[in-house]
Amino acid sequence: MSDSESQMEKEAVETVAPGTPVQDEAKQATDAGQKSLTETQSRPAKAADLLISNLDIKRLIELDACTRCGECLTWCPVYDQDEKESIIPRTKVMDFLRILRSQHGIVGQIIKSDKSPGALKKLLSALFRYREITDQDVRDFAQNLYECSTCGQCHVVCPANIDTVNLWEDIRRLIVQAGYGPLESQKALVKSVKSYDNPWQQPRAGRTKWARRAKKENLIADLPKEMKKTGAKVLLFLGCTASYDINVKQVAISTINILEMLGIDYGVFGKDEKCCGSVMLRMGDPEFERIASDNLKMFHDAGFQTLITSCAGCFKTIKEDYPRVAELHFEVMHTVEFLRRLYEERKLIFKNRVEKKITYHDPCHLGRASGVFDDPRFILEAIPGLELVEMPRNREYSRCCGAGGGLKSGYPDIQNRMAQRRVKEAEETGARELVSACPFCYQGLQVGITATDSPLIMRDISFLVEEALKDDLIPEKEKREIEEPEKEPEPGEDKKRERNERREKRLKRQQEKKEKPKKEELRVDQEPEVDQQPEMAQEPEKDRNQERDEKREKRLKRLQEKKAGRKANAEAL
Secondary structure: OOHHHHHHHHHHHOOOOOOOHHHHHHHHHHHHOHHHHHHHHHOOOOOOOOOHHHOOHHHHHHHHHOOOOOHHHHHOOOOOOOOOHHHOHHHHHHHHHHHHHHHHOHHHHHHHOOOOOHHHHHHHHHHHOOOOOOHHHHHHHHHHHHOOOOOOHHHHHOOOOOOHHHHHHHHHHHHHHOOOOOOHHHHHHHHHHHHHOOOOOOOHHHHHHHHHHHHHOOOOOOOOOEHHHHOOOEEEOOOHHHHHOHHHHHHHHHHHHHHHHOOOOEEEOHHHOOOOOHHHHHHOOOOHHHHHHHHHHHHHHHOOOEEEEOOHHHHHHHHHHHHHOOOOOOEEEEHHHHHHHHHHOOOOOOOOOOOEEEEEOOOOOOOOOOOOOHHHHHHHHHOOOEEEOOOOOOHHHOOOOOOOOOHHHHOHHHHHHHHHHHHHHHHOOOOOEEEEOOHHHHHHHHHHHHHHOOOOEEEEHHHHHHHHHHHHOOOOOOOOOOOOOOOOOOOOHHHHHHHHHHHHHHHHHHHHHHHOOHHHHHHHHHHHHHHHOHHHHHHHHHHHHHHHHHHHHHHHHHHHHHHHHHHHHHHHO
C-alpha cells in the first residue's frame, strides 16, 4: 500500500467505530507505513496551488478518460530502465488528479473551509479518503513528471487515445508556474536560452563558427547564403544542436552541400538565427510563447515560401506548436520531405552507388509526433546500392533514444541506458551504420555507441544523400544542372552505335577530300602507287622536263641560225 493510501486510511479511522474491519485495515496500513507518516508530518502543511484555470478543458477530460489499464507500463522506454511505478503514465495521471482534487475539488474545499462542521469534515475524509497535499508531495510528483522523454509511445498504445505528450507538457507548465519545476539540473538550459538564444551556453556569434571552420577545412565550397542578402524562397533553419555541437556539425555541412549541389535558391539567418524554443516548451516554461512570437515575426519579415530543417525537434515545434501562438504564412518541411519532393520532380537524381547496409531510427518528434515515416525510407531506398534493414521496433513503435524532453539533462544515466538499449537493437540487424534524421538522436545514440564500444557508425540521412551526390559537385559558385541518367542499352544498340561511328568517319574523310585542292586530290589518289614504286613514279616527270628544255634549245638555235643567215645575205648584197 502506498504512503498516500496509508495516510488516508489513518484519517478514516477517526470516523468509524472501533473494532470494525475498516478500522483494522486502517490500523494495519498505519503500522506498515509509520515511517512514511512520520516524514509526512514533518513536511510543510500546504503546497502551492496549481493554476488549474490555465489547463485546457481537453486535458481535464483526458485525465478522467484514463482507465488505469497499465498498457503504457509495457511500452514505456523509461520504465524499461527504471522500474518505478511512480513514473509510468497511469500513476502520474492518478497522482495529478489527487493533487487537483485536494486543491480544487468540492470535497477539498469543504474540508479546508473554516465554516464546515468538524463531523462533516471527518465523514467526507473517510468516504473520499481525502488527504491534504503537502509541498513535498508536489515536489515528488514533479520529479516523476520530468523523468520522461515525452516520446509519445504511451499515446500510441493508449486504448483511450490520450494525448499524453501535450498533457505532460501542459502539466509541466503548471508545475513551473507554481515554482516546482524544472529540475535543478535543467535550469541551466532554460537560463541559457533566455540569455543566449540557445541551450548550449554559447554566444550568439558562435552560431556560424561551424561554417567558417568547415570552409577553412574545405568541407563546404562556400559559406551558407544569408537570407537577408539573397531574399531566397527557401529558408534553411539549422537549429542549435547542429550549429553548436561540434560532433554533430556534419548534419549542417551535408545539408548545405546538398542544397548547393542541387542549385536550390535557399538562405540562412546565420548569427541572427535563434532557438526555436523547443527546450522551453518541453520544460514547461511559459517563455516559449515570447520566443515563438519573435521568431514568427522574423520569419514573416524575411518573406520566404518554404522553411526546411534537418532537426526533428525544430520541425515539430515550428509546424505543430507555433500555430497555437500565431498563424503560419509559409510551408514547413523536414529535409527528408523536401528531398522526396525534389526526387519526384526529377530534380534529385542519385548517380553514385553507396554500398552499405544500414538501419534507420525514427526520431520521436519526426515520426510519432508528426507522422513522417515513409519519406526518410523513400530516400534511403532510392539511393543505389543501399540496403535498409529494419529494427523490430520501428515507425510508431520505435524505441526512444532518450535525448528529448529534458531527460538527458535531468537523468543522464537513464538516457545513457536507453541509448544503449537502442544501439543493441540496431546491432542485432547486422547493419554497419545506424541512421537517423535528427541531430538530437544523432547525439543521443552516439552516447550509446560510445558507452557500449559498438562497431556501429552513427550517420544522419543527409550524409548518405551527400555521398550519393558528391561526385557531381561542380566548381565553386557555379550552378549545377541536373543531368538525365543514361539509359540501359537495348538489344542490338551496340552494333547500331558502331555502324553509326563508321559512317561518321567515312563522311568526315569525304568532307576533308572536298576541302582540298584538285591537285591534292589526285596526289592522294596516287599515294598508294607512290609508296609502292617511288623511283619509277618520279622518272616520267623528269623526262618530260628534259624533253621540253631540249626542244626549247633547238628552237632557239634554229632562230639564231635563221637570223645569222639573214644578216649574211644582207651584207652580201
